[in-house]
Amino acid sequence: PEAAGEEGRRRRVAIVGAGLVGSLAAINFARMGNLVDLYEYREDIRQAVVVQGRSINLALSQRGRKALAAVGLEEKVLATAIPMRGRMLHDIRGNTSVVLYDPCTKQCLYSVGRRQLNEVLLDACDKLPNVRCHFEHKLTSANLREGSMEFRNVSKEVVAASADLIVGCDGAFSSVRQQLVRLPGFNYSQEYIETGYLELCIPSKSGDFQMPANYLHIWPRNSFMMIALPNQDKSFTVTLSMPFEVFAKIRTQNDLLDFFKLNFRDALPLIGEQQLLKDFFKTRPQHLVSIKCRPYHYADKALILGDAAHAMVPYYGQGMNAGMEDVTLLTGILGKQLPLDEALAQFTESRWQDAFAICDLAMYNYVEMRDLTKRWSFRIRKWLDTLLFRYFPGWIPLYNSVSFSSMPYAQCIANRKWQDQLLKRVTGATLLAAILAGGVVFAQRFI
Ligand code: FAD
Secondary structure, eight states: OOOOSTTSSOOEEEEEOOSHHHHHHHHHHHHTTOEEEEEOSSOOGGGSOOOTTOOOEEEEOHHHHHHHHHTTOHHHHHHTOEEEOEEEEEOTTSOEEEEESOTTTOOOEEEEEHHHHHHHHHHHHHTOTTEEEEOSOEEEEEETTTTEEEEEOTTSOEEEEEOSEEEEOOOTTOHHHHHHHTSTTOEEEEEEOSEEEEEEEEOOBTTBOSSOSSEEEEEEETTEEEEEEEOTTSOEEEEEEEEHHHHHHOOSHHHHHHHHHHHOTTHHHHHOHHHHHHHHHHSOOBOOEEEEEEOSEETTTEEEOTHHHHOOOGGGSOHHHHHHHHHHHHHHHHTTOOOHHHHHHHHHHHHHHHHHHHHHHHHHHHHHHHTGGGSHHHHHHHHHHHHHHHHSTTOOOHHHHHHSSOOOHHHHHHHHHHHHHHHHHHHHHHHHHHHHHHHHHHHHHHO
C-alpha cells in the first residue's frame, strides 16, 4: 500500500469500535496505507462463548455487499448466508402468503450471522500488518483537538493513546460523538420510539428448519409484529416488536401463552411453550433509538461512521448496510488525495441528507411491516410496482431502490414521490374517464 497523508507519511488512525462498521473501516484505512489501531470495548468476538440458537442475524443487501466486495470479502460472507427471496406473511389464523421482494430480477436479501460477519472482518484485519487490534479497551475520554484518548482495559487500568485521526465506529451511544456534541456547530437529535423489541428463537427440529428457510417471516398485527430470520444452524431468530405498554400487560406465564395463542397461533408450537416462557421473561424489551446529527467530522481530527453517525430503527434492515456504505463512500473520497479536512467535509456534505433519509425510511417501514403488508392496497401497489418495474424503464420501486441498488437514499424518497404523484394522476384520470363514460351511457339510455 502507498503511504498516506499529504506529507507522504503514514497517518495514525484510531478506530473506536470493532463492530461491523469499525472492522470494515479498519480494513479500508489500512489498505490506504495508514497505521490503524482498532479499539474494542468487548472481548474478541472470535473467542467469546457461543450461545447456540441465539445468534443475532441481519439482513445484508446491496450496499453492504458492495462494501464487502470492495475488500474482497463478499463471496466469503455470502457462502454462509441464507438468501431470503421475499416476505412470508403469517396471518392471525396461521395461514401464510408470500410477497417476493423482486419477482423480476430475483434479487434477494441475505440473512447473515452478526458474529460470523464480524469474525470474517476481524480475520481480514489480522491479515493486514498495519492493523493492531486492542480488545477489552473501552474509550473513556478523548480530546479530539489533540488527538488524545484514554481507554480502560480489562484490568481496569487506564491506557493512554494518541492518533492523527480518531474514527468513532462505536455505535448508537458513541463516546466519540459525545465529544463532537460539545463542539459548536454540531447538530444532534435523537428519538426513542414507543416500541421495544425482544428476541426469541425457533429452534431447528430433527436437524432442519421448522419453516421455509428462504423468507423473512412476518406476523403483522397492526400495532405490533413479529419477524423471523433464518440462521445457519437451521434455527430462526425471532424478533418481537411491540409498544412497551403491550409488553407491560404481559405479567404472568398465562398472560404470555394466551397472548401468543391469540396472536401468533402458528409460531407458538414452533418456539415451544417452555422455551417461550424462559426467553420472554429472561430479558426486558430493548429500546430503539433513531439518531440524526451532523457534521460527521471535526477538522482533520475526528470522524464518526455507522450507528455512531446515524442510528436508525431496524425496520428497513439498513443500519449495517448504510454504515458499510459510509465506508465505501469515504474510501472513494479519500482516494481523491485531497487535504484530509476537505475530504472529511466532503464526506459529511455528501452523506448527511441520505443518512437522514434512511432514518426516516426506517421509521416508515415499521408501519409498513406491522400494518400495511396485510392490506390489499399494499399488495395492489406491490403488484403495480412489479409490473411497471418490468415494463417501464426507470420505474424502480422504493424497496428495490433502497435494498437492491446504491441509489442515494434521499433520491429513493424523491423517486417514490414522483411515482406516487404519477399514479395518483393516472388513477384520478381513469376514475374521471370512467365517470364521464358512465354519464354518457346513462344520458343515452335514459334522457
Ligand atoms: P455497532 O454494531 O453497535 O458496533 C459498535 C462497536 O463499538 C461495538 O462492538 C461496541 O462494543 C463498541 N464500542 C461501543 N462503545 C465503545 C467504547 N466506548 N470504546 C470502545 N468500543 C466501544 N442492520 C441491517 O443492515 N440489517 C438488519 O437486518 C438489521 N437488523 C437489526 C435488528 C435489530 C434488532 C437491531 C437493534 C439492529 C439491526 N440492524 C440491522 C442495525 C445494525 O445492527 C447496526 O446498524 C450495525 O450494527 C451498526 O454497526 P456499527 O459498527 O456502526 O455499530
